């Protein structure tokens with residue numbers, strides 16, 4: 001048999017807390033780990049009945065009393081003090097007559113374990129957010145005209161610094177691609193690239209998306225809370241597209257984040273630190289928005305340490321042929337076709353104004369490739385906006401026909417820009433059903449002429 005002293009030495013050597021009572025619930029001893037976890041010295045507990053230990057407020061609930069009541073093992077979690085959570089398991093030890101002789105309780109501090117679990121959950125959320133917001137990485141080589149060369153040169157020069165960059169340019173001019181390039185040449189290239197379009201969602205959602213929220217921050221909020229993009233972008237780049245559409249209240253909050261490198265999630269009370277490279281983009285004239293009091297002047301100066309301007313495609317005419325060839329090759333590979341441009345098609349495209357810029361050019365190229373009946377893509381296949389000069393010159397066309405052609409041109413142009421009938425109809429301010437009906441009518445007219 002082990003003597004009393006040796007038994008105490010053995011339990012003192014254990015890393016889990018140990019609490020031993022007799023069969024009546026009187027404390028016999030505790031070990032050193034228990035003293036450390038609970039902060040209560042052994043002398044204060046020895047000889048006390050468990051109900052007194054509870055009464056004196058040392059612990060919130062006694063497992064030993066539960067074991068005595070249940071006559072079997074019991075496990076529960078308890079809080080000790082403000083920030084310790086412990087897992088307590090009580091086991092009865094019976095004598096030969098089947099009466100409880102001792103109750104042995106082990107106590108494990110699970111605070112760190114739970115913290116590690118929460119940290120793991122949070123990391124999972126951050127990875128999920130990053131995956132969701134980084135989108136598909138475009139690895140295509142891109143072609144740069146003389147007009148854009150200057151812009152890219154400056155971008156690459158300032159990329160390794162921490163300077164905030166504001167990219168100005170019409171829709172589809174390549175602002176996102178430029179932002180990605182800056183990220184790739186920056187000192188945080190190994191970190192995440194997080195992109196958010198500020199015009200894409202209402203203010204409350206935008207705030208939750210950027211700042212994240214704590215569990216139960218508002219009705220309908222997820223129980224786990226949500227990691228915000230400000231946190232997900234830590235050690236990487238945050239690209240805020242359409243920054244001109246950021247509501248004024250969020251502009252003030254963003255300004256504070258930029259100044260302090262920290263923020264409080266929605267419904268939270270504690271700051272979180274974050275450090276990211278900020279790139280913003282807009283198609284608006286932000287100075288004009290400042291004059292209209294729709295954009296904070298102090299934020300504008302913070303964001304615009306280095307302004308970059310991407311010219312519209314119509315001012316980069318020498319780029320058009322290269323882009324057409326590049327994307328023709330891309331879609332030929334994708335659809336396993338062998339299409340070629342007729343020279344006149346390229347010339348017409350070089351004269352076209354491209355309101356949707358490179359995105360419109362890409363969409364049109366894809367449409368022409370997939371609808372081509374032969375390898376050579378000719379002017380006959382071009383949408384009406386690219387043959388508009390001829391249509392106006394056509395003698396004998398009534399005003400009604402000319403108006404209809406113009407309408408057809410505008411709809412085709414909107415389709416090339418937005419890609420779906422719903423978005424194109426919204427942009428033109430008409431019902432989707434009206435747009436679809438018109439398209440069908442023109443298609444029928446075309447096939448009856450062939």
Ligand SMILES: Nc1ncnc2c1ncn2[C@@H]1O[C@H](COP(=O)(O)OP(=O)(O)OP(=O)(O)O)[C@@H](O)[C@H]1O
Nearest residue numbers: 138142143144170171172173174175176177358359
């Ligand atoms: N120099 C380039 N060479 C080849 N492709 C390009 C070039 N610039 C942009 N693109 C392509 O054009 C398309 C539109 O570019 P991007 O999304 O970067 O434009 P954007 O200005 O951010 O548009 P929006 O303002 O609508 O968000 C993308 O598919 C992009 O890969």
